[in-house]
Amino acid sequence: MAKKPNTQGSGPSQRQLRVGELIRHALAEMLARGEIHDDVLAKHVVTVPEVRLSPDLKLATCYIMPLxxxxxxxxxxxxxxxxxxxxxxxxxxxxxxxxxxVRFRQDESFDEAARIDALLESEAVRRDTLRQPLRIDQNEQNPDHDDE
Known part of the structure; x- marks a missing residue:
């Protein structure tokens, strides 16, 4: 009998990723071509950055963001x-x-990226990155060198 792989703590399987990408492409194509007849969707350009599937592939969570x-x-x-x-x-x-x-959720990765950019541009981080590098003592750099 085959052992069931341990999925605890690991990321999505290759199959989940592959099927999620196929669904993402299909949904993005439907939105781009205007195949979903809705006045609100017709007025917006909607991106689909990611689709995550449950391990049994029965639930697809589609992350979307209007332009x-x-x-x-x-x-x-x-x-x-x-x-x-x-x-x-x-x-x-x-x-x-x-x-x-399928269920739809707001994609928050753009907001998260903007938050990280703001942190990296903050004065505290800038001050830390501008510090002088530590100087290494010549003896520590060459441990084979014997002092005479």
């Missing part, structure tokens, strides 16, 4: 309203045994 981060609540609501259609289209485009349920 400029504008009207995120309205875009999420429009996607939720069209969830059934989106799931059906994903089932046709991505060849899976079961079409995963």
């Amino acid at each position: 400029g981060g504008q009207d995120i609540a309205a875009v999420l609501k429009a996607l939720d309203a069209n969830k059934r259609y989106i799931r059906g289209e994903i089932a046709h485009r991505v060849n899976l045994k079961y079409a995963p349920d």
Whole structure:
């Protein structure tokens, strides 16, 4: 009997990553081509930076962000309203045994990157990075050298 791999504490499997990327491409294509008929979605350019799947591939969490981060609540609501259609289209485009349920979340990676950039530009970090490097004593640098 084959041993079940230990998934505790490890990241997503290769299959989860591959299927997530296929779903991301399918959803991004649907949004770019205007195939989801919704007035709110028609007014926004929506990016899909990531899709994460549950280990059993039955739940796909799609992280989305409208261009400029504008009207995120309205875009999420429009996607939720069209969830059934989106799931059906994903089932046709991505060849899976079961079409995963889809849910939509705001992608916060852009906000997190901006927060980290602000931290790196802060005065405290700048002061730490401008300090003079430590000087290494010549004897410590060459341990084989014997003092005479």
